[in-house]
Amino acid sequence: MKRINIIKSILYTSTIVLGVSCTNLDEEVLDGVVLKETGGTVNTASLLKTANEGLRGFQDQDKMFALDEMSTDALVGPTRGGDWDDAAKWRQLHNHTWAPDNIEIRNAWNSLLSQVYNCNLVIENGTAGQIIEARFLRAFYYYNVIDLFGQVPYREAGSAVESDPKVWTRQEATAFVISELEAIIGNLPARIINDASLVNKDAAHFLLAKLYLNKGVFNAVDPAGPYTFDAADMTKVVTNVDAINSSLATDYWDNFKPTNNTSPEIIFSSKNVRGTSGGGIQSRWRMGMHYQQTPDGWNGFATVAEYYNRFNPNDRRIKNSDQYIINAFGNNVGFQVGQMKNGKNRDAEGKDKDANGVAYTNLPAGTINLKDRKGNLLIFTPALKLVISDAKAIESAGIRSQKYIPDEADLGAPENDYVLMRYSDALLMKAEAILRGGSGINDPVKLAQLVTRTNVAGTVPTTLAAIYTERGKELWFEGWRRNDMVRFGKYLEARELKTYVSANKYILFPIPADALFNANIKQNPGY
CATH class of the missing domain: 1.25.40.390 (Serine Threonine Protein Phosphatase 5, Tetratricopeptide repeat)
Structure with a gap:
């Protein structure tokens, strides 16, 4: 056989x-x-x-x-x-x-x-x-x-x-x-509350909206453009977004915490079960983190300063400094720049035990300045090159990121589900489609919530340029940046x-x- x-x-x-x-x-x-x-x-x-x-x-x-x-x-x-x-x-x-x-x-x-x-x-x-x-x-x-x-x-x-x-x-x-x-x-079945990992009708509407929004790119004679966005296609974007039965999470970070399956905003996800799966998602907090940090990382990827500088420094989407996060990890979740601090029960060198092998239990997290492996203060700097040869800069160059809140219970196989589709993306797609000629009316309440939950004063985006900027802030490291840059002619x-x-x-x-x-x-x- x-x-x-x-x-x-x-x-x-x-x-x-x-x-x-x-x-x-x-x-x-x-x-x-x-x-x-x-x-x-x-x-x-x-x-x-x-x-x-x-x-x-x-x-x-x-x-x-x-x-x-x-x-x-x-x-x-x-x-x-x-x-x-x-x-x-x-x-x-x-x-x-x-x-x-x-x-x-x-x-x-x-x-x-x-x-x-x-x-x-x-x-x-x-x-x-x-x-x-x-x-x-x-x-x-x-x-x-x-x-x-x-x-x-x-x-x-x-x-x-x-x-x-x-x-x-x-x-x-x-x-x-x-x-x-x-x-x-x-x-397709309706989306089940608390489990967006199951194939559902809302996910299909989201994917259809994404296809119609990019149809002008995908149908272009030259893949590099110019692109023509048909008004009928843009109306299809609006129709499909309007068919999605969802709402925004009150807190942006509800979408990325270990129990993010409870967020009403997640339309489709890849399910992880603590201790048995989800090993790949740890990259979202390890790929740029230093070896001495909590969680310890791989000291690799970094965020380009030009991109980071588009955010207001107080934007909650890049800096979640809730006390429980500082208590557990020493530093904020989001983008990290400047002097790094110790995590839970870790000293300046990132050690969790003293020379006698006794575990530290009295080191307040977030209070002790971390050092790199050579004893220098661990200060992440925006300055970055593609090839780093300076011995100190090897460990400190570049702004680091954590898109997901690490799962304290299992940092290697966490509970966080991986977000593939979010309602905030859908709302921004709809707003863009209307600006590109689609028929429909934006929901001012939802768009206002999208802006106000960032914790900074802002206005609802009303131009294509503003939509592009907002998508870069809202959806950072969620796998849509290339797609957006191509569609807006920036790639x-x-x-x-x-x-x-x-x-x-x-x-x-x-x-x-x-x-x-x-x-x-x-x-x-x-x-």
Whole structure:
């Protein structure tokens, strides 16, 4: 019996998805999957679970997150002495100098399309309820392929796995995903209170709004523009946002705390269970944190000062200094700059035990100035270079970030669910769509709440420029920055650490080299 291992390795899976010829398909089945066409059965429940768990790929600091944020004006991964170079892959992303061999580009492609493959198996073999759920998940994964890569490989139902997938153009793929969502949305369940990780009707409306908002980009003859936004498409954005049954959380940080599943604002998420999953989300507090801090970090990524300086210093979205956070971690959650303090029961060197191995219990958190590993005061500075050679700056250069409130109970496998869609994003999409010609009326109360909960005096954004600025503040490090910069024509522009205008080809990422074994796929222009 011919058997196909779906998840033995990402590279092997991608060769199936992308149609790379494979002469030996008699692989050991590690997940119990045997194709029907070979006389066996398909464990669709297992595949659907895998497709849902695939959403955790967005939690990691690499793959889709790196492409969506590192390639923008917000996030940078500098080389720190001999650390964090990784064959220059992070600097390539920020500087727009990547090539088809950048491993994060390949991994993002493989990650997205391997889950499309799992969804396809469920769609061809599952129950009615499973099929509806899989069609939504496939649409979400396809959306990201459209956004990042343009062209999209696909398989017609019943096609042999040995055959090369066909390929949609960006326009064809966009039309397909819209038609899929509109076909299934009536059969999707309402969002369940306290668990937005389950596929739901509101999530479909959100994704449709996102597709219609970007349709002018996705349908453009030249991916780099100019873009034309059709008024009818913008009205579709408004209609879909109005159909979402949601509200804003009173506190911005309710969306990112360990119990964030209770936030009414989260429309769709990737579920984590303390102690058993969620390892990737720890990157949101470890990727830039210093080794001596609480939680201890990896001393890597940083925020570009130019981006940080757009915020009011008192904006609660970048500085949650609630006392319980200071008591537990020593420093605010959000962006961190300046002198870092000790965390709970830690001394200036970040140690939690004295020389005799006795645990500290009488060190007030947030009161003792932390030091780096060489004994210098640990002061995070805005000044930043892509290659840092100064011994002191290696550990201190760059503003650091924590988008999620660390889970004290388990810092490595926390309870925080990962937010994929938020109602604040939907409200800003609607406001933008109306300014681009869509028919509809904004909700002044909700938009006012969006502004007032920032804890700074502000006004509701009423221009496209103001919407763009507000999206950068509201949605920092949530995976939308590249998408926004492209749509507003800002992505290729010069900025603080990339002092030149990028070539038009960088508006899309290249197709990874191993995918080009499929004769139906052509490399994106310019690569």
